[in-house]
Amino acid sequence: MNDPNGLVYFDGEYHLFYQYYPHGLEWGPMHWGHAVSTDLLHWQHLDTALFPDEGGMCFSGSAIVDHNDTSGLFDGKPGLLAFYTAHRVTGDGPEDYEQEQCIAYSRDRGRSWSKYAGNPIIAPPGFRDFRDPKVIWHADSNAWIMALACGQSIRFYRSANLLDWTLASEFGEGQGRHTPGPWECPDLFELPVIGGEGSRWVLVVGVGAGDDSWGSFTQYFVGYFDGERFHNDNAPEQVLLMDESRDFYAIQSWSDAPDGRRIAIAWLNNWLYANQIPENGWRGAMSLPRELRLVANEQGVRLAQRFAAELNSVLDPAPQSAEPTPLSRGEQLQLTAQSGPTRGRLNLRLAPESQVELSLLPSNLPELTLQRNDQGLRLRHQRQGENGNVRFDRYYPHDFTLALGEGDAIQLEWFIEHGSLELLVNDGLYSLTSIQFDTLLNSAGHCTTLVVTAGEVLVDRLEIQSLKA
Ligand code: FRU
Numbered sequence: 001m002n003d004p005n006g007l008v009y010f011d012g013e014y015h016l017f018y019q020y021y022p023h024g025l026e027w028g029p030m031h032w033g034h035a036v037s038t039d040l041l042h043w044q045h046l047d048t049a050l051f052p053d054e055g056g057m058c059f060s061g062s063a064i065v066d067h068n069d070t071s072g073l074f075d076g077k078p079g080l081l082a083f084y085t086a087h088r089v090t091g092d093g094p095e096d097y098e099q100e101q102c103i104a105y106s107r108d109r110g111r112s113w114s115k116y117a118g119n120p121i122i123a124p125p126g127f128r129d130f131r132d133p134k135v136i137w138h139a140d141s142n143a144w145i146m147a148l149a150c151g152q153s154i155r156f157y158r159s160a161n162l163l164d165w166t167l168a169s170e171f172g173e174g175q176g177r178h179t180p181g182p183w184e185c186p187d188l189f190e191l192p193v194i195g196g197e198g199s200r201w202v203l204v205v206g207v208g209a210g211d212d213s214w215g216s217f218t219q220y221f222v223g224y225f226d227g228e229r230f231h232n233d234n235a236p237e238q239v240l241l242m243d244e245s246r247d248f249y250a251i252q253s254w255s256d257a258p259d260g261r262r263i264a265i266a267w268l269n270n271w272l273y274a275n276q277i278p279e280n281g282w283r284g285a286m287s288l289p290r291e292l293r294l295v296a297n298e299q300g301v302r303l304a305q306r307f308a309a310e311l312n313s314v315l316d317p318a319p320q321s322a323e324p325t326p327l328s329r330g331e332q333l334q335l336t337a338q339s340g341p342t343r344g345r346l347n348l349r350l351a352p353e354s355q356v357e358l359s360l361l362p363s364n365l366p367e368l369t370l371q372r373n374d375q376g377l378r379l380r381h382q383r384q385g386e387n388g389n390v391r392f393d394r395y396y397p398h399d400f401t402l403a404l405g406e407g408d409a410i411q412l413e414w415f416i417e418h419g420s421l422e423l424l425v426n427d428g429l430y431s432l433t434s435i436q437f438d439t440l441l442n443s444a445g446h447c448t449t450l451v452v453t454a455g456e457v458l459v460d461r462l463e464i465q466s467l468k469a
Contacts, residue, residue, distance in 0.1 A: 001284040002274065003132075003185060003250035004265050005032055006049075006063035006082045009257050014040055015110050016265070017049055017082070018286070019060055019250075025283050026275045030057040032084065034110065040263065040289040040310045049082070049113045050104055056088035059099065060132040060185055064162075064255050066105075070144075071162040073105045073116070080106040081162060082113065083146070085131035086120060098124040099131045101148065103162070122165050127151060129182040132206075135162075136188055136255065141227025147186040147203070152178050154186045154205060156228065168228040171203070175232060176219045177239045179210025185218075185250045188225060189262055189292075194304075196296030200233065201225040202303060204242065206250055208271065213395050215272030216249045218242040222294070222301050234300060242303065244402050245381060246270050247420070248287060248433035262292040263308055268420050268435050273393040278437050287433060288415055288422055295429070305428040307343075307415065315343055315465045325459045332451040333462055341467040344448060346412045347460035350377065354455025360416060360448055361436060367421065370410055372455075377404040379425065381432050392437075402430060417467075 006017035013036045020033030032050035035043040050058040061084035069076050082104045090096045100120035104113045124130065127150070134147045146157040146165060153172025157165040172183060187204035203221040220240050223233045234240070242251055249271075253264040266287045269277070277283060289308040294301055325333065344360065350372040357366035369380040383398040404410060404426065414423040416436075423432040448464050 001033060001267075001282075002027065002269065003060045003267050004252045004286060005060050005084070007252050007254040007265065008063040008065060008080065009254050010065050010078075010080055011109055013038060013109070014254060014257075015063065015080070016043065016286070017063070018267075020048065022048065025279045025281075030059055030087070032058050032082070036110065039313070040308050041314060046111065049106075049110070050084060050115070053115075055102070055115070055119065056086035056100075059085035059087045060250065061085055061101075062134045062252065062255065064135050064137070064144075066162060070160075071103075071105070074107055077107075080110050081135075082106075083133040083135050085133065087131070095128065097128060099128065100124045101130075101133050101146070101165075116163075118163065121163055122146075122148075122157070125150070132185045134186050134188060134252070138225070138227050143227060145188065145225075145227070147188045149183045149186055149205075152183050154183060154203065154230070156225075156230065158227070169230070171221075171230045171232075172205075175236045176205065176221060177207060179207055179212065181208030181210040181216070184208050184216075185252065187251060187253055187264070188230075189253055190225070191262055191292065191294040193301055194293055194295045196294075196301060200294055200301050201230065202292075202294065203230050204251055204253075213272070215246060215270040215395065217246075218249060218251050218266075220303055222303075240302065242266075242305075243431045243433050244400065245423075245432040245434045246383075246398055247435045248431065253292065263289050264292050264305075265289050266433070268433065270395075272395045276393045277396075277435065278392060285419060285435075287420070288417070290428075290431075293428075295427075297429070302429060305424055305431050307413070307422075307424070311343070311415075314468045316468055318465060319463055321461060321463070324461075326456065327450075327452045327459060328456045329452050329454055332449060333459060334450075335448045335462060335464045337448065337464045337466050341417050342415070342448075343465045343467065344412070344414045344416070345461060345463045346450070347409070348412075349409050349458040349460065351408070351456040354457055355453045356457050357451045357453055358449070360414060360421060362447075366451075368412075368423075372408060375403070376406050377408065377410060378402065379404055379410070381423075381434075383434055383436070398434065402432070404430075 002019040017032040021028035029052045034046040034049040063082040101122035102119040144159045185206035209215045248266045251266040358368040
């Protein structure tokens with residue numbers, strides 16, 4: 001599997017569709033797989049929702065609840081509408097294809113799906129990359145909006161009836177980061193600004209693997225969407241990333257999630273090696289669900305992520321919090337977890353000229369190094385050569401340093417699951433997500449080790465909790 005698709009909450013269920021090739025372990029003719037959950041944690045597989053046919057493969061897209069039967073497809077009742085890209089191969093070369101926007105509908109809570117007889121709703125434009133429709137309701141201008149990835153920009157279309165769409169504007173030229181790869185998988189939503197005034201809009205944009213060794217990644221823009229255009233609050237060259245590591249892609253948020261929450265999920269992978277990673281009868285997985293928020297800080301208005309609160313219900317009780325522990329060079333702390341999957345939390349203060357190494361995974365090589373010197377506070381993240389089965393791909397090893405400013409404190413929260421390390425830094429202002437193939441990850445009782453390699457640190461909190469299920 002790859003991208004999450006069609007995320008929508010309807011009638012007590014979270015729907016999760018996904019790019020799916022059921023007949024092999026590498027990317028192939030795309031279907032929409034389907035699962036539902038009432039709590040975002042336990043998922044029930046349903047029948048494959050969309051199948052490729054002579055119209056093409058079913059590429060990524062979104063879904064909405066047509067509450068008032070605006071489309072006329074639901075006999076006056078509410079129903080589910082999915083927007084997907086039909087991808088049609090037109091020749092033998094890698095560039096021989098065309099893409100168009102289509103819809104499918106379900107009148108039975110997503111259990112069966114019909115492709116609309118009037119497809120496509122937006123015909124191929126004459127250029128190739130034209131895909132991944134994200135549809136939202138824009139109350140202020142009383143219209144449905146579609147954000148669509150077009151080459152290296154995002155187009156916005158408007159519609160009154162969900163069937164006929166008019167191009168309103170295009171955003172992208174000179175904005176954010178461009179690579180030789182196409183822009184993909186847009187998302188668009190409004191959030192209140194915590195610690196600031198009113199609300200701002202967020203435009204999320206996946207950037208397909210270019211020709212560098214970083215691969216696919218996701219950037220976001222903060223600004224104002226007026227129903228026609230997206231106005232970037234920041235300088236066009238400013239690049240904001242949804243994740244600082246390698247494996248958090250094709251992010252999409254749920255439409256109509258209860259309580260106004262903006263919950264998102266991502267594909268834990270990177271197109272650079274997605275078809276080469278170790279397999280176990282399947283390949284590809286989703287991240288944990290995360291809640292997205294906007295916060296105002298010295299730098300401006302930024303996205304902050306936190307793991308969905310639902311996850312607390314599958315954690316063993318939190319250990320008693322220990323007294324803050326001062327440690328100096330050569331000293332260490334070690335915690336042993338009960339089982340493979342764990343949640344960890346660490347609050348730390350570093351004296352000037354200090355360094356701490358943290359190993360979270362069973363290999364006992366440090367994945368994280370925290371350092372404070374005259375360049376400020378920095379976090380180095382390494383996915384090493386010896387860490388599990390990493391030698392499958394030359395692009396897989398990773399070594400990256402994140403600058404965290406002038407302060408002395410750092411706060412980390414992470415989940416280690418069967419194939420992943422998901423790390424949030426400083427209340428989720430930074431996210432570092434990486435797949436991990438440590439063969440020992442599923443064994444019971446692995447250690448988390450913190451070693452001070454220079455200076456002095458104060459450990460305010462270090463907690464490891466096992467996951468119950
Ligand atoms: C992103 C993507 C989308 C496309 C889908 C095809 O990962 O390339 O742009 O719709 O995957 O599976």
